[in-house]
Amino acid sequence: xxxxxxxxxxxxxxxxxxxxxxxxxxxxxxxxxxxxxxxxxxxxxxxxxxxxxxxxxxxxxxxxxxxxxxxxxxxxxxxxxxxxxxxxxxxxxxxxxxxxxxxxxxxxxxxxxxxxxxxxxxxxxxxxxxxxxxxxxxxxxxxxxxxxxxxxxxxxxxxxxxxxxxxxxxxxxxxxxxxxxxxxxxxxxxxxxxxxxxxxxxxxxxxxxxxxxxxxxxxxxxxxxxxxxxxxxxxxxxxxxxxxxxxxxxxxxxxxxxxxxxxxxxxxxxxxxxx
Numbered sequence: 001x002x003x004x005x006x007x008x009x010x011x012x013x014x015x016x017x018x019x020x021x022x023x024x025x026x027x028x029x030x031x032x033x034x035x036x037x038x039x040x041x042x043x044x045x046x047x048x049x050x051x052x053x054x055x056x057x058x059x060x061x062x063x064x065x066x067x068x069x070x071x072x073x074x075x076x077x078x079x080x081x082x083x084x085x086x087x088x089x090x091x092x093x094x095x096x097x098x099x100x101x102x103x104x105x106x107x108x109x110x111x112x113x114x115x116x117x118x119x120x121x122x123x124x125x126x127x128x129x130x131x132x133x134x135x136x137x138x139x140x141x142x143x144x145x146x147x148x149x150x151x152x153x154x155x156x157x158x159x160x161x162x163x164x165x166x167x168x169x170x171x172x173x174x175x176x177x178x179x180x181x182x183x184x185x186x187x188x189x190x191x192x193x194x195x196x197x198x199x200x201x202x203x204x205x206x207x208x209x210x211x212x213x214x215x216x217x218x219x220x221x222x223x224x225x226x227x228x229x230x231x232x233x234x235x236x237x238x239x240x241x242x243x244x245x246x247x248x249x250x251x252x253x254x255x256x257x258x259x260x261x262x263x264x265x266x267x268x269x270x271x272x273x274x275x
Contacts, residue, residue, distance in 0.1 A: 056086035060094060067101070076101055083117070092122045096131060103138055112138040129155050129162045136169060145170075145177045156186075164189075164196040168204060175207060180215035187211065 099114035
Protein backbone atom coordinates (compact mmCIF):
# COMPACT_ATOMS: atom_id res chain seq x y z
CA UNK A 1 0.00 0.00 0.00
CA UNK A 2 2.84 2.34 0.86
CA UNK A 3 4.35 1.69 -2.56
CA UNK A 4 1.16 2.82 -4.27
CA UNK A 5 1.13 6.15 -2.42
CA UNK A 6 4.83 6.64 -3.25
CA UNK A 7 4.19 6.05 -6.94
CA UNK A 8 1.31 8.52 -6.90
CA UNK A 9 3.50 11.17 -5.29
CA UNK A 10 6.20 10.60 -7.91
CA UNK A 11 3.67 10.98 -10.72
CA UNK A 12 2.32 14.19 -9.20
CA UNK A 13 5.87 15.54 -8.80
CA UNK A 14 6.65 14.73 -12.44
CA UNK A 15 3.49 16.46 -13.60
CA UNK A 16 4.41 19.55 -11.56
CA UNK A 17 7.92 19.70 -13.04
CA UNK A 18 6.54 19.29 -16.54
CA UNK A 19 4.08 22.15 -15.97
CA UNK A 20 6.91 24.37 -14.72
CA UNK A 21 9.05 23.42 -17.69
CA UNK A 22 6.25 24.25 -20.13
CA UNK A 23 5.68 27.58 -18.39
CA UNK A 24 9.23 28.81 -17.81
CA UNK A 25 11.21 26.68 -20.24
CA UNK A 26 10.96 29.07 -23.21
CA UNK A 27 12.06 32.01 -21.02
CA UNK A 28 15.04 30.13 -19.64
CA UNK A 29 16.04 28.96 -23.12
CA UNK A 30 15.67 32.51 -24.49
CA UNK A 31 17.76 34.00 -21.71
CA UNK A 32 20.48 31.42 -22.26
CA UNK A 33 20.46 32.08 -26.01
CA UNK A 34 20.57 35.83 -25.43
CA UNK A 35 23.52 35.41 -23.06
CA UNK A 36 25.39 33.25 -25.55
CA UNK A 37 24.72 35.66 -28.41
CA UNK A 38 25.71 38.64 -26.25
CA UNK A 39 29.00 37.09 -25.23
CA UNK A 40 29.75 36.06 -28.81
CA UNK A 41 28.87 39.56 -30.05
CA UNK A 42 31.05 41.24 -27.44
CA UNK A 43 33.99 39.00 -28.27
CA UNK A 44 33.47 39.69 -31.97
CA UNK A 45 33.27 43.46 -31.37
CA UNK A 46 36.40 43.36 -29.20
CA UNK A 47 38.30 41.45 -31.89
CA UNK A 48 37.14 43.93 -34.55
CA UNK A 49 38.12 46.91 -32.36
CA UNK A 50 41.53 45.42 -31.70
CA UNK A 51 42.03 44.89 -35.41
CA UNK A 52 41.01 48.50 -36.13
CA UNK A 53 43.39 49.83 -33.49
CA UNK A 54 46.25 47.74 -34.80
CA UNK A 55 45.61 48.93 -38.34
CA UNK A 56 45.38 52.56 -37.22
CA UNK A 57 48.58 52.18 -35.20
CA UNK A 58 50.49 50.86 -38.21
CA UNK A 59 49.15 53.63 -40.46
CA UNK A 60 49.93 56.28 -37.84
CA UNK A 61 53.50 55.02 -37.47
CA UNK A 62 53.92 55.01 -41.25
CA UNK A 63 52.64 58.60 -41.45
CA UNK A 64 55.16 59.75 -38.84
CA UNK A 65 57.90 58.01 -40.82
CA UNK A 66 56.74 59.84 -43.96
CA UNK A 67 57.05 63.16 -42.14
CA UNK A 68 60.58 62.30 -41.07
CA UNK A 69 61.38 61.35 -44.68
CA UNK A 70 59.97 64.67 -45.98
CA UNK A 71 56.97 63.07 -47.66
CA UNK A 72 54.21 65.39 -46.36
CA UNK A 73 51.63 64.45 -49.01
CA UNK A 74 51.78 60.75 -48.13
CA UNK A 75 51.64 61.59 -44.42
CA UNK A 76 48.65 63.88 -44.92
CA UNK A 77 46.77 61.16 -46.80
CA UNK A 78 47.50 58.59 -44.08
CA UNK A 79 46.43 60.91 -41.27
CA UNK A 80 43.18 61.70 -43.06
CA UNK A 81 42.52 57.99 -43.60
CA UNK A 82 42.89 57.38 -39.86
CA UNK A 83 40.63 60.34 -39.08
CA UNK A 84 37.93 58.92 -41.36
CA UNK A 85 38.17 55.21 -40.55
CA UNK A 86 40.12 54.79 -37.35
CA UNK A 87 38.94 54.55 -33.74
CA UNK A 88 38.40 57.80 -31.86
CA UNK A 89 41.70 57.80 -29.98
CA UNK A 90 43.86 57.46 -33.07
CA UNK A 91 41.50 59.68 -35.09
CA UNK A 92 42.02 62.58 -32.66
CA UNK A 93 45.80 62.11 -32.74
CA UNK A 94 45.74 61.98 -36.54
CA UNK A 95 43.68 65.19 -36.75
CA UNK A 96 46.11 66.97 -34.43
CA UNK A 97 49.05 65.81 -36.55
CA UNK A 98 47.24 66.78 -39.74
CA UNK A 99 46.63 70.25 -38.34
CA UNK A 100 50.28 70.64 -37.38
CA UNK A 101 51.29 69.51 -40.87
CA UNK A 102 49.00 72.07 -42.50
CA UNK A 103 50.39 74.76 -40.21
CA UNK A 104 53.96 73.91 -41.19
CA UNK A 105 52.98 74.19 -44.87
CA UNK A 106 51.58 77.69 -44.40
CA UNK A 107 47.88 76.79 -44.43
CA UNK A 108 46.58 78.24 -41.12
CA UNK A 109 42.89 78.10 -42.07
CA UNK A 110 43.13 74.42 -42.96
CA UNK A 111 45.12 73.74 -39.79
CA UNK A 112 42.48 75.51 -37.70
CA UNK A 113 39.76 73.32 -39.25
CA UNK A 114 41.62 70.09 -38.41
CA UNK A 115 42.27 71.22 -34.84
CA UNK A 116 38.59 72.11 -34.46
CA UNK A 117 37.59 68.63 -35.66
CA UNK A 118 39.94 67.11 -33.09
CA UNK A 119 38.39 69.25 -30.34
CA UNK A 120 34.88 68.16 -31.29
CA UNK A 121 35.79 64.47 -31.50
CA UNK A 122 37.77 64.16 -28.27
CA UNK A 123 35.99 63.45 -25.01
CA UNK A 124 39.06 64.25 -22.92
CA UNK A 125 39.10 67.94 -21.84
CA UNK A 126 42.89 67.97 -21.78
CA UNK A 127 42.99 67.07 -25.47
CA UNK A 128 39.87 68.93 -26.59
CA UNK A 129 40.83 72.20 -24.85
CA UNK A 130 44.34 72.03 -26.30
CA UNK A 131 42.91 71.41 -29.77
CA UNK A 132 40.59 74.40 -29.35
CA UNK A 133 43.52 76.61 -28.35
CA UNK A 134 45.53 75.45 -31.35
CA UNK A 135 42.56 76.09 -33.61
CA UNK A 136 42.35 79.66 -32.33
CA UNK A 137 46.10 80.29 -32.38
CA UNK A 138 46.33 79.15 -36.02
CA UNK A 139 44.16 82.09 -37.17
CA UNK A 140 44.53 84.34 -34.13
CA UNK A 141 44.64 87.62 -36.07
CA UNK A 142 41.34 86.90 -37.82
CA UNK A 143 39.28 86.93 -34.61
CA UNK A 144 37.83 89.97 -32.92
CA UNK A 145 38.03 90.24 -29.16
CA UNK A 146 34.37 89.27 -28.84
CA UNK A 147 34.82 86.28 -31.16
CA UNK A 148 37.74 85.08 -29.06
CA UNK A 149 35.70 85.50 -25.90
CA UNK A 150 32.99 83.28 -27.38
CA UNK A 151 35.50 80.64 -28.47
CA UNK A 152 37.73 80.63 -25.40
CA UNK A 153 35.20 81.60 -22.74
CA UNK A 154 34.51 77.98 -21.65
CA UNK A 155 38.27 77.34 -21.38
CA UNK A 156 38.82 79.97 -18.67
CA UNK A 157 36.42 78.41 -16.20
CA UNK A 158 38.17 77.42 -12.95
CA UNK A 159 39.69 73.98 -13.10
CA UNK A 160 40.00 73.79 -16.88
CA UNK A 161 43.45 72.47 -17.90
CA UNK A 162 44.47 75.45 -20.06
CA UNK A 163 42.70 78.24 -18.21
CA UNK A 164 45.69 80.57 -18.08
CA UNK A 165 46.85 80.03 -21.65
CA UNK A 166 43.30 80.89 -22.75
CA UNK A 167 43.31 83.99 -20.54
CA UNK A 168 46.67 85.00 -21.98
CA UNK A 169 45.28 84.80 -25.52
CA UNK A 170 42.23 86.86 -24.50
CA UNK A 171 44.39 89.42 -22.69
CA UNK A 172 46.75 89.87 -25.64
CA UNK A 173 43.88 90.18 -28.10
CA UNK A 174 42.23 92.83 -25.90
CA UNK A 175 45.56 94.68 -25.60
CA UNK A 176 46.03 94.73 -29.36
CA UNK A 177 42.46 96.00 -29.79
CA UNK A 178 42.99 98.79 -27.25
CA UNK A 179 40.51 97.31 -24.77
CA UNK A 180 42.83 97.92 -21.83
CA UNK A 181 40.27 97.22 -19.09
CA UNK A 182 39.57 93.74 -20.47
CA UNK A 183 43.26 93.11 -21.08
CA UNK A 184 44.12 94.12 -17.51
CA UNK A 185 41.39 91.87 -16.10
CA UNK A 186 42.65 88.74 -17.85
CA UNK A 187 46.34 89.45 -17.34
CA UNK A 188 45.95 90.27 -13.65
CA UNK A 189 44.04 87.01 -13.15
CA UNK A 190 47.16 85.24 -14.43
CA UNK A 191 49.61 87.41 -12.53
CA UNK A 192 47.88 86.90 -9.17
CA UNK A 193 47.34 83.17 -9.58
CA UNK A 194 49.60 80.68 -7.84
CA UNK A 195 48.48 77.94 -10.21
CA UNK A 196 49.74 79.58 -13.39
CA UNK A 197 53.18 78.52 -14.58
CA UNK A 198 56.10 80.90 -14.16
CA UNK A 199 56.42 81.38 -17.90
CA UNK A 200 52.78 82.39 -18.32
CA UNK A 201 52.96 84.73 -15.30
CA UNK A 202 56.13 86.34 -16.62
CA UNK A 203 54.51 87.04 -19.98
CA UNK A 204 51.38 88.36 -18.26
CA UNK A 205 53.45 90.74 -16.11
CA UNK A 206 55.33 91.96 -19.19
CA UNK A 207 52.03 92.61 -20.94
CA UNK A 208 50.66 94.40 -17.86
CA UNK A 209 53.61 96.77 -17.95
CA UNK A 210 52.65 97.62 -21.53
CA UNK A 211 49.03 98.11 -20.49
CA UNK A 212 50.17 100.47 -17.72
CA UNK A 213 52.01 102.64 -20.26
CA UNK A 214 49.34 102.64 -22.94
CA UNK A 215 46.14 102.76 -20.88
CA UNK A 216 44.68 106.06 -19.66
CA UNK A 217 44.96 106.65 -15.89
CA UNK A 218 42.48 104.57 -13.95
CA UNK A 219 41.24 107.59 -11.96
CA UNK A 220 40.06 109.39 -15.12
CA UNK A 221 36.27 109.70 -15.14
CA UNK A 222 34.59 109.22 -18.47
CA UNK A 223 31.45 111.35 -18.66
CA UNK A 224 28.35 109.48 -19.75
CA UNK A 225 24.90 110.81 -20.63
CA UNK A 226 23.61 112.70 -17.62
CA UNK A 227 26.92 112.48 -15.70
CA UNK A 228 28.88 115.43 -14.41
CA UNK A 229 31.78 116.23 -16.78
CA UNK A 230 35.10 114.94 -15.59
CA UNK A 231 36.70 118.41 -15.59
CA UNK A 232 34.10 119.96 -13.25
CA UNK A 233 36.14 121.47 -10.33
CA UNK A 234 33.32 120.70 -7.90
CA UNK A 235 33.78 116.99 -8.52
CA UNK A 236 37.58 116.92 -8.57
CA UNK A 237 38.16 114.31 -5.86
CA UNK A 238 41.92 114.84 -5.83
CA UNK A 239 41.51 118.36 -4.51
CA UNK A 240 43.73 119.69 -7.27
CA UNK A 241 42.96 122.31 -9.85
CA UNK A 242 42.58 120.58 -13.20
CA UNK A 243 44.46 123.47 -14.80
CA UNK A 244 47.55 122.51 -12.76
CA UNK A 245 47.75 119.29 -14.77
CA UNK A 246 47.26 121.01 -18.08
CA UNK A 247 50.97 121.38 -18.55
CA UNK A 248 51.72 117.72 -17.91
CA UNK A 249 53.15 116.10 -20.97
CA UNK A 250 51.56 112.86 -22.14
CA UNK A 251 53.59 110.09 -23.66
CA UNK A 252 54.26 110.83 -27.29
CA UNK A 253 54.15 108.16 -29.96
CA UNK A 254 57.91 107.89 -29.79
CA UNK A 255 57.70 106.95 -26.11
CA UNK A 256 55.39 104.00 -26.62
CA UNK A 257 56.81 100.50 -26.79
CA UNK A 258 56.43 98.52 -29.96
CA UNK A 259 54.38 95.48 -29.05
CA UNK A 260 55.13 92.35 -31.03
CA UNK A 261 52.65 89.57 -30.42
CA UNK A 262 53.95 86.22 -31.65
CA UNK A 263 51.40 83.50 -32.39
CA UNK A 264 53.66 81.24 -34.45
CA UNK A 265 54.44 79.02 -31.47
CA UNK A 266 51.09 77.35 -30.87
CA UNK A 267 52.26 75.54 -27.76
CA UNK A 268 52.99 78.49 -25.50
CA UNK A 269 51.52 81.61 -27.15
CA UNK A 270 54.72 83.52 -26.39
CA UNK A 271 54.56 87.28 -26.00
CA UNK A 272 57.49 89.43 -27.05
CA UNK A 273 57.66 92.94 -25.60
CA UNK A 274 60.17 94.93 -27.67
CA UNK A 275 61.08 98.35 -26.39
